[in-house]
Amino acid sequence: MTCDNEVPVPEVRAPVRRRQFLTFLVAAPVLTVAVPGTAEAVIPTLPQPAEVLDLGDVLILAGTPTAGALAVLSVGEDGVVTLELPRAEVGQGITTACAMLVAEELDLPLGKVRVTLADARPELLMNQLTGGSNTMRSVYGPVRQAAAAARARLLAAAARKHGVAVERLSTKDGAVILPDGRPIVYGLLTSAAAQLTGTFAAQPKPAEEHRLVGTPQSRIDARAMVTGQFKYTLDQDVPGAMPTVVRRPPTINGSVRSVDSAAAKAMPGVLAIGVVPTGVAVVAETFGQAMAARDALKVTWNAGTIDALSDKEIRAKLQAAALPFVVPPLLTQHLDMDFDFAFVSHAPMETNSAIADVRDDRAEIWAGLKSPIVAQQTIAAAIGLPESAVKVHVMQGGGSFGRRLFFDAALEAAQISKALRRPVKLMWDRKDDMRHGRARAASHHKLRATFGLGNVLTFEHRVASVETDFRHGLGEILTATAAKLPVGGNLSFAQTVFLTTCKVPYNFGVVTSLLNEVPLRMHTGSWRSVYSANTRGAEEILVDQLAKKMGKDPVEFRREFLKTARQRAVLNKVVAEGEWGKAMPKGFAQGIGFHDEYKSCTACLVEIDARDPKNPRVVRATIAVDVGRPINPRGLEAQMLGGLTDAISTTLRAGLHIDRGLPLEGSYSQFHYARQKDAPLDVKIHVMPATGEPGGAGELGVPAAVGAIANAYARATGIVPRSFPIIFPVDFEPFPR
Amino acid sequence: MPTYTMIVNGKPVTVEAPADMALLWVLRDKLGVRGPKFGCGIGVCRACTSHLNGAEIQPCVTPVAECSGQEVTTIEGLASGDDLHPVQEAWLEQDVAQCGYCQPGQIMAAAALLRTKQEITDEDIDRIANVCRCGTYFRIRQAIKSAAAKM
Numbered sequence: 071m072t073c074d075n076e077v078p079v080p081e082v083r084a085p086v087r088r089r090q091f092l093t094f095l096v097a098a099p100v101l102t103v104a105v106p107g108t109a110e111a112v113i114p115t116l117p118q119p120a121e122v123l124d125l126g127d128v129l130i131l132a133g134t135p136t137a138g139a140l141a142v143l144s145v146g147e148d149g150v151v152t153l154e155l156p157r158a159e160v161g162q163g164i165t166t167a168c169a170m171l172v173a174e175e176l177d178l179p180l181g182k183v184r185v186t187l188a189d190a191r192p193e194l195l196m197n198q199l200t201g202g203s204n205t206m207r208s209v210y211g212p213v214r215q216a217a218a219a220a221r222a223r224l225l226a227a228a229a230r231k232h233g234v235a236v237e238r239l240s241t242k243d244g245a246v247i248l249p250d251g252r253p254i255v256y257g258l259l260t261s262a263a264a265q266l267t268g269t270f271a272a273q274p275k276p277a278e279e280h281r282l283v284g285t286p287q288s289r290i291d292a293r294a295m296v297t298g299q300f301k302y303t304l305d306q307d308v309p310g311a312m313p314t315v316v317r318r319p320p321t322i323n324g325s326v327r328s329v330d331s332a333a334a335k336a337m338p339g340v341l342a343i344g345v346v347p348t349g350v351a352v353v354a355e356t357f358g359q360a361m362a363a364r365d366a367l368k369v370t371w372n373a374g375t376i377d378a379l380s381d382k383e384i385r386a387k388l389q390a391a392a393l394p395f396v397v398p399p400l401l402t403q404h405l406d407m408d409f410d411f412a413f414v415s416h417a418p419m420e421t422n423s424a425i426a427d428v429r430d431d432r433a434e435i436w437a438g439l440k441s442p443i444v445a446q447q448t449i450a451a452a453i454g455l456p457e458s459a460v461k462v463h464v465m466q467g468g469g470s471f472g473r474r475l476f477f478d479a480a481l482e483a484a485q486i487s488k489a490l491r492r493p494v495k496l497m498w499d500r501k502d503d504m505r506h507g508r509a510r511a512a513s514h515h516k517l518r519a520t521f522g523l524g525n526v527l528t529f530e531h532r533v534a535s536v537e538t539d540f541r542h543g544l545g546e547i548l549t550a551t552a553a554k555l556p557v558g559g560n561l562s563f564a565q566t567v568f569l570t571t572c573k574v575p576y577n578f579g580v581v582t583s584l585l586n587e588v589p590l591r592m593h594t595g596s597w598r599s600v601y602s603a604n605t606r607g608a609e610e611i612l613v614d615q616l617a618k619k620m621g622k623d624p625v626e627f628r629r630e631f632l633k634t635a636r637q638r639a640v641l642n643k644v645v646a647e648g649e650w651g652k653a654m655p656k657g658f659a660q661g662i663g664f665h666d667e668y669k670s671c672t673a674c675l676v677e678i679d680a681r682d683p684k685n686p687r688v689v690r691a692t693i694a695v696d697v698g699r700p701i702n703p704r705g706l707e708a709q710m711l712g713g714l715t716d717a718i719s720t721t722l723r724a725g726l727h728i729d730r731g732l733p734l735e736g737s738y739s740q741f742h743y744a745r746q747k748d749a750p751l752d753v754k755i756h757v758m759p760a761t762g763e764p765g766g767a768g769e770l771g772v773p774a775a776v777g778a779i780a781n782a783y784a785r786a787t788g789i790v791p792r793s794f795p796i797i798f799p800v801d802f803e804p805f806p807r
Numbered sequence: 808m809p810t811y812t813m814i815v816n817g818k819p820v821t822v823e824a825p826a827d828m829a830l831l832w833v834l835r836d837k838l839g840v841r842g843p844k845f846g847c848g849i850g851v852c853r854a855c856t857s858h859l860n861g862a863e864i865q866p867c868v869t870p871v872a873e874c875s876g877q878e879v880t881t882i883e884g885l886a887s888g889d890d891l892h893p894v895q896e897a898w899l900e901q902d903v904a905q906c907g908y909c910q911p912g913q914i915m916a917a918a919a920l921l922r923t924k925q926e927i928t929d930e931d932i933d934r935i936a937n938v939c940r941c942g943t944y945f946r947i948r949q950a951i952k953s954a955a956a957k958m
């Protein structure tokens with residue numbers, strides 16, 4: 071029995087009324103802030119665009135027309151229920167969380183649910199993009215609805231078969247229970263259920279009746295992972311697909327001028343060599359031989375697109391691009407700060423990889439893809455086939471952090487397969503992955519807060535960032551939902567993303583945040599939490615300094631200015647559990663940060679050992695998190711832990727140096743992502759009780775932790791960090807270009 | 808091309824390969840043993856970590872010739888049949904894996920450490936240099952301690 075979209079899916083959330091959107095157009099700030107006569111009340115900040123409609127809402131809105139078709143469920147005769155999920159699993163644990171939703175609705179043991187990743191399904195239009203921490207927000211309704219409909223059908227089939235009224239039946243442990251208590255397992259009912267005609271109205275269980283959802287569960291794929299049985303893209307065998315690597319240019323976007331492949335061709339194991347738009351492809355019997363032959367190629371190159379640029383020039387461009395403040399610092403007390411953040415590689419453990427088999431009349435692709443429909447369209451156009459002739463399989467990925475929104479490996483593999491007329495198994499090596507892959511854009515931040523009589527009167531943030539590439543389908547989504555966006559004027563996609571994600575969670579009077587981008591032709595992309603890690607991280611540092619200037623404790627200050635009771639509850643939790651204010655030895659300090667996004671909020675309290683300011687370590691972390699409704703608290707904690715480690719890395723040591731058109735870093739010995747010796751010895755994560763609908767979690771942990779770590783460093787050393795990562799020497803011999 | 812015979816996960820195998828070919832490619836591309844993962848190829852990420860006669864090695868920088876006549880164990884060979892190694896059990900108990908890609912190497916590194924040392928300190932764990940880009944380090948630490956306590 072397959073059950074996809076037979077029951078119309080009701081609107082899961084209250085329809086957002088147009089009137090609400092029009093109320094909060096982004097405009098220049100209205101500078102009518104009167105200095106209040108009393109110091110009693112904080113000066114409320116008008117709702118910011120992201121509070122009215124955030125990026126996740128936008129993605130859900132764009133997906134609404136196809137939400138009913140999202141979840142494809144089938145009940146097997148073996149009693150196993152399979153959900154085909156049109157999202158990408160890259161470590162977030164969404165397959166486990168979705169399996170829990172299905173098991174809950176169908177009253178099935180979790181072990182009887184399988185979740186597979188759907189191929190590119192172009193009929194889903196804009197509803198097959200994994201990003202914005204939006205999976206659980208967007209599938210919570212549709213997946214439960216599909217499972218409830220399947221259950222209704224199974225009940226109806228049992229009722230008909232046994233001649234009893236549906237109302238007298240129940241379900242338990244993967245079976246329909248007859249009035250006399252006899253169980254009929256789903257596997258025995260599925261074919262009868264499939265033959266029923268008509269639709270079967272069903273409502274998902276109310277959340278109060280959940281037995282499984284909301285309880286901590288282990289990953290459904292954990293055993294395969296710890297036994298080495300789990301198959302990533304390059305662990306698949308596709309007939310004839312042989313190991314393939316590419317020799318890449320000495321600078322970003324360089325292209326091949328000439329190739330002498332005579333020596334490489336004669337090397338053992340080499341099967342084919344050919345030029346493609348991105349470099350020279352080598353196919354061999356093993357990756358070892360392919361890489362050896364690649365290194366033996368003699369190639370001359372045309373210039374790339376940023377050959378003249380190094381960090382210094384890029385930083386100068388960013389500083390020049392930050393838009394001016396509106397509030398002059400003349401009449402009030404004020405605090406100005408600025409910050410710089412370096413480029414950061416996504417560096418997922420599984421490097422960029424794909425398998426492609428392109429024939430004259432059809433093609434088949436396998437890769438970890440978070441935007442498979444756009445990948446399918448782009449690849450079809452590039453290899454001259456109709457979209458319907460290109461089958462795109464979504465593989466579970468070895469990490470992403472935003473990286474697999476881009477399908478460059480899949481496209482490149484298809485181009486190589488076409489050029490060399492053979493199936494290929496393409497792997498980027500680590501050096502290329504760091505140097506020619508994607509990176510979080512470098513950014514420069516200017517902040518100004520004015521204050522008086524115990525209140526913050528204005529808060530301005532000007533972000534200048536190297537352009538972040540969103541050409542993975544987000545543009546189409548923003549265009550399709552343009553009329554409903556809470557932002558006005560002629561904003562770019564990037565500015566829209568910025569305004570629908572970053573918001574200041576405090577009542578700081580008149581708040582304006584503006585993004586200006588510097589377009590550079592290099593490979594950037596959303597990196598876990600997109601603009602928020604840097605933008606909100608910088609704001610949390612300023613908040614600490616502002617508290618200091620206003621003579622307040624950082625926690626007291628936040629408690630006073632946070633907007634909602636929900637936010638304060640999260641802050642209070644972390645303060646209590648993390649023992650804020652306890653005595654610390656010299657060189658150690660606590661630091662705190664807060665963040666609100668994706669309809670969720672979190673606070674992070676860290677303890678840092680910075681006795682040697684050049685060699686700090688976060689030794690303890692306490693996190694409180696409210697996601698509205700946690701589906702799998704254990705998975706949620708994992709995501710917060712990952713966000714914390716990302717923050718430790720990017721705040722303290724991990725970044726890319728750009729030198730004459732290319733990152734210098736080429737491996738983990740040079741790009742200093744945290745290792746075990748940099749990780750805290752104690753981490754406690756507190757999940758707040760469920761209250762509403764699920765919010766997002768995957769990216770939530772980063773920004774608060776960035777603020778907490780930087781603030782702890784400042785308190786421990788007396789040095790307020792302004793440039794990130796804080797410890798960032800070129801402490802290695804770069805690989806040859 | 809020379810041939811090499813070795814024991815891989817308890818089974819004798821013979822492969823034809825250049826002497827300097829990294830064991831990783833012999834395992835993955837010639838023998839189809841795909842548990843050890845490529846992450847860097849230069850011995851720094853440790854995603855490929857496996858055992859040579861029970862001691863930790865990085866197959867991406869170990870020439871096949873060095874393994875001739877020796878016992879190679881990859882993640883696939885760590886359990887005995889359906890009975891998982893205590894380190895694997897601990898990994899399940901702590902639900903360590905996120906993307907999972909680094910975990911075969913993490914588990915093999917932890918298993919090699921626990922073979923040589925019963926009393927595990929935080930300093931011992933700090934010395935495990937395997938990268939986990941998903942940032943699961945704290946759960947890895949707990950899992951190693953849990954496995955050590957049970958072994």
Ligand code: FES
Nearest residue numbers: 846847850853867
């Ligand atoms: S692939 Fe062997 S250590 Fe990185």
Ligand code: FES
Nearest residue numbers: 906907909940941
């Ligand atoms: S679990 Fe993803 S790299 Fe470790």
